Amino acid sequence: MTNWKIYDPQSPPASQKVTLPPAPPWRQPGRDRENVLARTFKPDPALVDAVNTALYLRRPLLLTGRPGTGKSALAHSVAHQLGIGPVIEWAVNSRSTLQEGLYQYDALARLQYIQQANARSGAGAQAEEAEELGMFLTLGPLGTALASAHAPRALLVDEIDKSDVDLPNDLLNVLDTGHFVIPELKRAAERRPTVRISARDDEYIEVQRGEITFKEYPFVVMTSNGERDFPAPFLRRCVQCQIREPDEKELQGIVAAHFASLPLGEDVFAIISEFVKLRSTVMLATDQLLNAVHLLVSSDRPQSEAERKRILGTVFQGLGG
Incomplete structure (x- = not known):
C-alpha cells in the first residue's frame, strides 16, 4: 500500500523539494477560491x-x-x-x-x-x-x-x-x-x-x-x-x-457540488452519516466534512482502516460553543 503521508519522520529525508498534491478546490488562492465558493453554494x-x-x-x-x-x-x-x-x-x-x-x-x-x-x-x-x-x-x-x-x-x-x-x-x-x-x-x-x-x-x-x-x-x-x-x-x-445547518440530504448535495467528478458511493455516505451523528453532540462546520471527503475519498493515496479513523478524529474536532 502506498504511504499516504507527505510528512513521515520514519522515512529518509527527501533528496529534493517535494511536490505537494493538489489543494482542495475551495483552498485554492485568490479568484479560484472565490469561483468555487460561488459555484458550489447551495x-x-x-x-x-x-x-x-x-x-x-x-x-x-x-x-x-x-x-x-x-x-x-x-x-x-x-x-x-x-x-x-x-x-x-x-x-x-x-x-x-x-x-x-x-x-x-x-x-x-x-x-x-x-x-x-x-x-x-x-x-x-x-x-x-x-x-x-x-x-x-x-x-x-x-x-x-x-x-x-x-x-x-x-x-x-x-x-x-x-x-x-x-x-x-x-x-x-x-x-x-x-x-x-x-x-x-x-x-x-x-x-x-x-x-x-x-x-x-x-x-x-x-x-x-x-x-x-x-x-x-x-x-x-x-x-x-x-x-x-x-x-x-x-x-x-x-x-x-x-442560516440553519444543512441536513444529511443537503450535505450530500453540497459534497456532490464540490466533488463533481467523484461518485457518491457508500464510503462518502458513511462519512456524511458519521459527520451528522457527531454534529448532534459537538459543533462542527460543513467544511470539516469536505476536508474529510477530500482526504479519505478523493485522495489517490489509500489509507488503512486505522488511519481512516485517526484522520476523521483529526478533522472532526469540535468548534466549542
Missing part, C-alpha cells in the same frame, strides 16, 4: 427570499448562523449570479473604524514626501501638496463599494458582531445618507477640486471637492456568528436571515 428557499428582499429594498442583509454554514460564501454566489463581482471584503474586528472602511490616509508617508520635495525644490514644492494628496489616500472596502464606477458592487462585511459597538450604526448611516466626505481632500478643494485616488481591484476614483456621492447602493452582506445582540434600530434597517 442556498435554501428562505435564504433566496432574503437575498431578493434585500436587493429590492436596497437594504443590507444580516446573516447569522454557526461558523461554517456558508454565510460568507453567499456574497460570492450572489455576485457571481448577478455579474457584479468580484466581492469586496471587509474583515471586521474590535479595532475596525468607519474611516478604515471608507478610506485610509498615510499621513506619515505624505510628510516624508513633502520634506523631500522641499529639500529638492524649496518653497515651490508647497504647490504640489494638493496635487499629490491623492497619492497617499486609498479607498477602503466600504468606500470602494460606494464609489466604484462599476456599481452596484457586492460588499461582504464579515463578522460584524466583533466590531466596536458604534460601527454597525455608523455604517448604516453612511448608506442612508448617500455620500461621505474625505476631510483631507475637502480642505484642499480650492487648490485641487478634483483628485484621483486608488481603490480596491486596481480601480481609480475621481473625487470632486472632497465628497463622494453614490447613486447605486451596493449589495451588502453582513455576517454574524451570534456572539452579540444588536439594537432594534440597527436590526430594523437590515433584512435578517438565520
